[in-house]
Amino acid sequence: MADRILQYIVVLIASSAVIFILVRMNPADPVAVILGGRQTNPQTVANIRREFNLDKSYFEQYRAWIGGILRGDFGVSFRYRRPVTALVKDRVPVTAGIVIMSAVISVLVAIPTGIFAALKRNTWIDTGISLIQLLLVACPPFLTSILMIWAITAVAPTFPFVGSYDTFWQFLRRIFLPSLALSFSMIALTSRVTRSCMMDQLQANYRTVAVSKGLPPSAVIFRHCLKNAIIPVITVLGSQSGILIVGSVLVEKVFSLAGLGSVLIDAIKASDYPIVQGVTMLLVFVFMTISAILDIAYCVIDPRIRLT
Amino acid sequence: MTSANDLISIRNLQVSLMSARGLVHAVRGIDLDVQRGEIHGVVGESGCGKTVTAKSIMRLYDENIMLSGGHIFFEGYDMFSLSEREIQALRGSEVSMIFQDPMTALNPLYTIGYQLEETLTNKGVKKMEAAARAVKLLEDVGVNPPESRKSQYPFEMSGGMLQRVMIAMAISCNPKLLIADEPTTSLDVTVQAQILDLLTRLRDGRYMSILMITHNFGIVAEICDRVSVMYAGGIVESGDVREIFRDPRHPYTSDLIKSIPRSGTRGTLLATIPGTPPDLLREINGCAYAPRCRYASGVCAEAPPPPRSISESHSYACVRGT
Numbered sequence: 001m002a003d004r005i006l007q008y009i010v011v012l013i014a015s016s017a018v019i020f021i022l023v024r025m026n027p028a029d030p031v032a033v034i035l036g037g038r039q040t041n042p043q044t045v046a047n048i049r050r051e052f053n054l055d056k057s058y059f060e061q062y063r064a065w066i067g068g069i070l071r072g073d074f075g076v077s078f079r080y081r082r083p084v085t086a087l088v089k090d091r092v093p094v095t096a097g098i099v100i101m102s103a104v105i106s107v108l109v110a111i112p113t114g115i116f117a118a119l120k121r122n123t124w125i126d127t128g129i130s131l132i133q134l135l136l137v138a139c140p141p142f143l144t145s146i147l148m149i150w151a152i153t154a155v156a157p158t159f160p161f162v163g164s165y166d167t168f169w170q171f172l173r174r175i176f177l178p179s180l181a182l183s184f185s186m187i188a189l190t191s192r193v194t195r196s197c198m199m200d201q202l203q204a205n206y207r208t209v210a211v212s213k214g215l216p217p218s219a220v221i222f223r224h225c226l227k228n229a230i231i232p233v234i235t236v237l238g239s240q241s242g243i244l245i246v247g248s249v250l251v252e253k254v255f256s257l258a259g260l261g262s263v264l265i266d267a268i269k270a271s272d273y274p275i276v277q278g279v280t281m282l283l284v285f286v287f288m289t290i291s292a293i294l295d296i297a298y299c300v301i302d303p304r305i306r307l308t
Numbered sequence: 309m310t311s312a313n314d315l316i317s318i319r320n321l322q323v324s325l326m327s328a329r330g331l332v333h334a335v336r337g338i339d340l341d342v343q344r345g346e347i348h349g350v351v352g353e354s355g356c357g358k359t360v361t362a363k364s365i366m367r368l369y370d371e372n373i374m375l376s377g378g379h380i381f382f383e384g385y386d387m388f389s390l391s392e393r394e395i396q397a398l399r400g401s402e403v404s405m406i407f408q409d410p411m412t413a414l415n416p417l418y419t420i421g422y423q424l425e426e427t428l429t430n431k432g433v434k435k436m437e438a439a440a441r442a443v444k445l446l447e448d449v450g451v452n453p454p455e456s457r458k459s460q461y462p463f464e465m466s467g468g469m470l471q472r473v474m475i476a477m478a479i480s481c482n483p484k485l486l487i488a489d490e491p492t493t494s495l496d497v498t499v500q501a502q503i504l505d506l507l508t509r510l511r512d513g514r515y516m517s518i519l520m521i522t523h524n525f526g527i528v529a530e531i532c533d534r535v536s537v538m539y540a541g542g543i544v545e546s547g548d549v550r551e552i553f554r555d556p557r558h559p560y561t562s563d564l565i566k567s568i569p570r571s572g573t574r575g576t577l578l579a580t581i582p583g584t585p586p587d588l589l590r591e592i593n594g595c596a597y598a599p600r601c602r603y604a605s606g607v608c609a610e611a612p613p614p615p616r617s618i619s620e621s622h623s624y625a626c627v628r629g630t
Contacts, residue, residue: 205412214400
């Protein structure tokens with residue numbers, strides 16, 4: 001356990017350094033962004049550089065940034081001159097909501113269809129499910145989003161996919177469509193993996209034994225086969241969670257939601273170092289938390305992993 | 309003809325399986341009786357249809373296996389007329405089975421105690437009683453100490469121990485018939501002997517019948533009362549083990565017996581049977597063994613050999629007279 005935590009710390013430090021370097025490889029000069037095209041003289045430029053520590057060496061800048069993070073201070077946005085935490089705080093629930101909701105939709109749809117396809121393998125039902133999966137994985141989220149908006153306005157014009165929200169319920173309704181659009185490719189992949197893992201497990205020897213003990217088919221399929229098949233599915237879910245976070249940036253734009261995505265993209269374009277660094281570190285942290293949870297899930301499910 | 313002492317009677321069983329190359333006629337009309345309390349061996353080469361026959365009894369079919377004809381009577385009831393639900397009730401409680409590879413026969417994610425108790429609770433035994441009976445069963449099959457072994461996972465145990473657990477699971481609901489499909493093939497020789505000894509002991513103590521599927525004639529000689537010799541999906545000879553060992557009538561049986569390694573034959577070549585079994589995709593007109601048979605003549609390839617009985621307890625299928 002201790003070396004796991006050490007591992008996470010090493011990854012955090014390494015990724016912070018990579019982020020720091022990548023941000024500074026952007027050719028756009030932050031000072032130009034801060035000035036916003038106003039008339040200026042060398043004295044103002046020098047002052048701004050001093051104000052935002054841009055006159056110091058890269059090493060000094062990095063140390064100041066990390067030191068700030070450890071105190072919970074992610075710096076001040078160049079463009080808005082407000083703390084990054086304050087700028088980002090309101091936007092986290094939107095992105096988190098979309099990512100969580102689309103993950104839940106994916107799991108609820110993908111695992112049952114995957115099991116069903118495995119049980120009905122090589123029948124027209126299996127083929128039908130495969131075709132739908134192919135279609136879903138081939139559609140990029142922004143395209144499905146647009147098609148969805150088009151379909152919704154035609155079929156149910158009263159469904160709220162734009163505008164503001166006040167209650168939690170309204171919030172959920174508002175993020176439902178973007179989450180659905182985002183979940184499609186994850187549904188396809190997860191369902192596919194569930195199907196193939198389930199098919200392997202249905203052919204395992206212990207399955208024949210479970211049947212020969214007189215267990216009913218439901219116990220054989222869910223208690224025995226599914227528990228074995230789910231381990232690789234969890235791995236896929238974990239790697240897909242990163243794609244979801246990135247994908248939410250797209251659907252937020254299409255559905256005009258104020259999430260982390262638009263902040264991040266605008267900040268990258270403007271070389272607003274503190275925001276880019278802060279948001280990216282947050283994503284790294286979230287991603288690592290997810291993989292830590294998955295590691296624990298493996299141990300709970302599989303006793304063979306527990307010992308090593 | 310089924311007699312009252314027959315626990316299970318197989319009549320003209322025909323099973324086919326769908327393979328990538330086409331329909332394989334794996335079992336081609338066999339008759340087999342297992343009497344109450346006996347250990348009945350089914351012996352033959354790999355792919356002769358032994359396992360398919362065994363699985364037919366419990367209807368443990370994959371989707372590519374299909375029954376094409378015949379009947380299996382269990383205590384007089386026609387098994388093939390039972391619904392899936394009825395056969396499920398029979399599995400584990402009346403007929404149970406142990407398998408070739410104990411290392412993969414148990415679910416890796418559950419403790420052996422759980423899997424043992426699950427068999428019992430599934431048949432309506434209360435949880436507390438199932439736990440107590442599981443301990444007793446493990447003790448009976450020689451898994452010691454049963455209490456701590458119960459909480460172990462399959463990967464923490466050896467093949468021999470796992471086969472004992474499998475046997476405990478199979479006998480947990482006191483079945484009348486235990487089908488043992490090559491139960492010792494993947495175990496080393498000393499463990500093999502222990503498992504065979506355990507099976508014989510359980511048969512004696514519980515008066516259950518065992519259908520022993522094996523390719524090893526040595527095992528047949530050691531523990532079986534009667535034996536059916538299978539070749540290419542058919543039974544070529546069957547009867548009392550001692551009688552068959554003393555006086556094998558079918559050339560395949562005698563060739564098999566000759567190919568058992570014996571002590572005191574160091575330095576001499578082990579007898580083998582030349583050739584390979586026939587392709588089961590094709591129709592076989594005459595005697596299936598004719599192409600490999602020393603005594604084959606023209607008549608062998610023309611029509612299937614008629615079954616002959618030389619005594620109440622010994623029959624074979626070969627044109628060669630006595």
